[in-house]
Amino acid sequence: xxxTMTTLYEAxxxxxxxxxxxxxxxxxxxxxxxxxxxxxxxxxxxxxxxAADEGLAPQPGDVVVLGAxxxxxxxxxxxxGSNLRELGHIVLYCDPADDQAxxxxxxxxxxxxxxxxxxxxxxxxxxx
Numbered sequence: 001x002x003x004t005m006t007t008l009y010e011a012x013x014x015x016x017x018x019x020x021x022x023x024x025x026x027x028x029x030x031x032x033x034x035x036x037x038x039x040x041x042x043x044x045x046x047x048x049x050x051a052a053d054e055g056l057a058p059q060p061g062d063v064v065v066l067g068a069x070x071x072x073x074x075x076x077x078x079x080x081g082s083n084l085r086e087l088g089h090i091v092l093y094c095d096p097a098d099d100q101a102x103x104x105x106x107x108x109x110x111x112x113x114x115x116x117x118x119x120x121x122x123x124x125x126x127x128x
Contacts, residue, residue, distance in 0.1 A: 005063070008056045009084060009124040011049025013067075016116060017042040024113050027095060029066070031122065033088015047088060047122050057081030058107050058124060064092060067120035071109035079104040084124070 014034060019042050023030060032044040045066075058064075058076040071094065083089045083105045093100065096108045 003127045005125040006128055007123055007125050008058075008062070009050070009122075011047040011088060011122045013045055013047050013116060013118050013120040013122060015041070015046045015118055017044050017046070019043045020045055020116075024116070027093060027112070029092040029094065029113055031084075031088065031090050031092070045116055045122075049122065050085075050088070054085070055081075056085050056124070058084070058090075059126070061127065063123075063125045063127070064107070064109055065121060065123040065125060066113055067116050069111065069114045071111040071113070074108040074110050075102050076108075077102050077104040077106045080107050 023043050030044040032040050032046055034046060034048045036044060036046045058073050058080050060073055060075060062073040064071045064073060080090055091106050093106055093108050094112050095110060102108060
């Protein structure tokens with residue numbers, strides 16, 4: 001039995017901040033939609049796109065697609081959905097420790113990010 005994926009959010013990477021790779025290497029991925037404040041652009045993967053679903057809120061089991069990488073959502077903070085809808089902003093923590101506190105705008109994901117480049121697809125998808 002095959003499952004279908006519903007796309008809740010979709011965007012395209014426009015630029016990658018000078019310090020974003022250092023953050024990714026540390027297991028933290030900051031996504032921010034255009035227009036992105038300069039101070040945040042330095043550490044962010046900046047993108048253009050938006051929500052396909054106004055009720056968007058990441059849930060455990062959802063899949064975050066970033067280029068060729070797929071990550072499974074483990075947990076999502078209370079503000080993650082509204083931040084993503086309104087600002088294109090979300091902070092992904094890759095393979096966080098079990099005792100790490102979940103911040104309101106954070107999303108914990110299982111897996112690690114591979115290489116990311118301008119033009120790559122970003123998506124939040126739900127099986128169903």
